[in-house]
Amino acid sequence: MASAIQPKEPPQPLNHFFVSQDNRGCWTVRDERNLVGGCFVSKDAAIHFARQETNNAPGAVICMGESQRLSLDPLFGHRAAA
Secondary structure, three states, rough: OOOOOOOOOOOOOOOOEEEEEOOOOOOEEOOOOOOOOEEEEHHHHHHHHHHHHOOOOOOHHHHHHHHOOOHHHHOOOOOOOO
Protein backbone atom coordinates (compact mmCIF):
# COMPACT_ATOMS: atom_id res chain seq x y z
CA MET A 1 0.00 0.00 0.00
CA ALA A 2 1.39 3.39 -0.98
CA SER A 3 1.34 6.24 1.46
CA ALA A 4 0.41 9.76 0.48
CA ILE A 5 3.15 12.34 0.49
CA GLN A 6 2.27 15.25 2.70
CA PRO A 7 3.07 18.63 1.17
CA LYS A 8 5.63 20.61 3.12
CA GLU A 9 4.52 23.85 4.65
CA PRO A 10 6.35 26.83 3.20
CA PRO A 11 9.11 28.05 5.50
CA GLN A 12 8.25 31.04 7.63
CA PRO A 13 10.30 34.14 6.90
CA LEU A 14 13.07 34.64 9.43
CA ASN A 15 12.35 37.43 11.91
CA HIS A 16 15.66 39.06 12.83
CA PHE A 17 16.32 40.39 16.31
CA PHE A 18 18.77 43.22 16.94
CA VAL A 19 20.78 43.53 20.16
CA SER A 20 22.48 46.74 21.26
CA GLN A 21 22.66 49.23 24.10
CA ASP A 22 20.33 52.18 24.28
CA ASN A 23 21.33 55.74 25.15
CA ARG A 24 21.09 54.93 28.88
CA GLY A 25 23.37 51.88 28.65
CA CYS A 26 20.62 49.26 29.00
CA TRP A 27 20.86 46.24 26.73
CA THR A 28 18.00 46.36 24.28
CA VAL A 29 16.47 43.77 21.96
CA ARG A 30 13.99 44.53 19.19
CA ASP A 31 12.74 42.49 16.27
CA GLU A 32 12.78 43.91 12.76
CA ARG A 33 8.98 44.10 12.67
CA ASN A 34 8.85 46.21 15.86
CA LEU A 35 6.51 43.72 17.53
CA VAL A 36 8.70 42.20 20.25
CA GLY A 37 11.51 43.54 22.38
CA GLY A 38 12.75 44.38 25.80
CA CYS A 39 15.35 46.03 27.98
CA PHE A 40 17.87 43.85 29.86
CA VAL A 41 20.56 44.32 32.50
CA SER A 42 23.21 42.39 30.57
CA LYS A 43 24.21 41.56 27.03
CA ASP A 44 24.00 37.85 27.84
CA ALA A 45 20.39 38.21 29.02
CA ALA A 46 19.47 40.18 25.90
CA ILE A 47 21.02 37.59 23.57
CA HIS A 48 19.38 34.74 25.52
CA PHE A 49 15.96 36.38 25.06
CA ALA A 50 16.53 36.94 21.33
CA ARG A 51 17.67 33.35 20.82
CA GLN A 52 14.63 32.04 22.67
CA GLU A 53 12.33 34.15 20.52
CA THR A 54 13.92 32.85 17.30
CA ASN A 55 14.20 29.21 18.39
CA ASN A 56 17.98 29.52 17.95
CA ALA A 57 17.63 30.00 14.19
CA PRO A 58 21.08 30.59 12.67
CA GLY A 59 21.60 34.22 11.70
CA ALA A 60 18.45 35.48 13.39
CA VAL A 61 20.18 37.41 16.19
CA ILE A 62 22.27 40.39 15.11
CA CYS A 63 24.52 42.14 17.61
CA MET A 64 24.96 45.72 16.50
CA GLY A 65 28.23 47.64 16.77
CA GLU A 66 29.13 49.68 19.85
CA SER A 67 28.50 52.95 18.03
CA GLN A 68 24.96 51.91 17.03
CA ARG A 69 22.21 52.56 19.56
CA LEU A 70 18.89 50.77 19.62
CA SER A 71 15.68 52.28 20.97
CA LEU A 72 12.44 50.63 22.01
CA ASP A 73 10.46 53.70 20.92
CA PRO A 74 9.17 52.03 17.71
CA LEU A 75 7.63 49.27 19.81
CA PHE A 76 5.54 51.77 21.72
CA GLY A 77 4.75 54.22 18.94
CA HIS A 78 7.00 56.95 20.31
CA ARG A 79 8.75 59.26 17.94
CA ALA A 80 12.43 59.93 18.41
CA ALA A 81 13.28 63.27 19.94
CA ALA A 82 14.59 65.79 17.41
